[in-house]
Amino acid sequence: MEGLYRKAGDPVLRTHLLMVWRMSLGASIREVAAMVGYSEKWTREIARRYESEGVEGLGDRRHANPGAKERALLDAQGQAELREALRGPPPGGGMWNGPKVARWIEEKTGSEKKVHVQRGWEYLRKVGYTPQVPRPSNTRSADASEREAFKKVSPSG
Numbered sequence: 001m002e003g004l005y006r007k008a009g010d011p012v013l014r015t016h017l018l019m020v021w022r023m024s025l026g027a028s029i030r031e032v033a034a035m036v037g038y039s040e041k042w043t044r045e046i047a048r049r050y051e052s053e054g055v056e057g058l059g060d061r062r063h064a065n066p067g068a069k070e071r072a073l074l075d076a077q078g079q080a081e082l083r084e085a086l087r088g089p090p091p092g093g094g095m096w097n098g099p100k101v102a103r104w105i106e107e108k109t110g111s112e113k114k115v116h117v118q119r120g121w122e123y124l125r126k127v128g129y130t131p132q133v134p135r136p137s138n139t140r141s142a143d144a145s146e147r148e149a150f151k152k153v154s155p156s157g
Contacts, residue, residue, distance in 0.1 A: 004055065013059035019043060020050045020058070073105050073119060081108065083127045098124060 001021040008014035015036050022032050033043040049057035069075075074082060082104065090100045102120030105111070124130075 010059060016046050016050075016058035017055075019046050023047060073109060073111075073115065074123060078108065079123070079127050082123060083129075086124075086127065086129055096124065096129070097121075 001017065001024055005014060005017040005021050008017055015038075019032050019036055019038070022035065023029070027035070029040050029043050029047070032038075033040045036043070038046075046058065082101070085104060086096055086101075090096045090104070092100070094100075098121035099117045100120065101124045102115040102117050105120065105123060106115045109115075
């Protein structure tokens with residue numbers, strides 16, 4: 001089990017294998033749940049899956065949900081178009097963020113339903129981008145004489 005755990009590339013499968021491995025070494029459900037950050041109920045479910053289906057019962061099953069592709073807001077081509085759009089400035093200026101991506105998806109798909117801000121964040125991450133936040137700046141910059149005075153009293157000055 002340790003070998004499978006160490007070789008697993010998928011993070012969800014890796015965590016499930018770790019759980020099963022640690023339980024096989026005698027760790028309790030409570031200990032394993034605390035170790036991986038899952039609830040005890042979900043840890044029991046993973047153990048049950050392993051007992052009934054073996055390793056094939058582990059891993060992330062969400063990608064196999066029926067109808068998931070049909071419910072997606074953007075297909076592969078739409079995601080590629082979003083990636084391209086993210087290379088430029090967003091409509092209205094500023095920086096790309098979840099709300100702006102959600103509005104872009106609404107316009108792109110012609111959706112009559114509002115695309116929730118959270119879905120904008122999800123698609124931003126899905127296409128490999130992270131939200132960018134400008135570095136904070138001091139709104140009240142010191143003038144040259146104040147900076148020089150600080151340098152004279154500063155230990156590194």
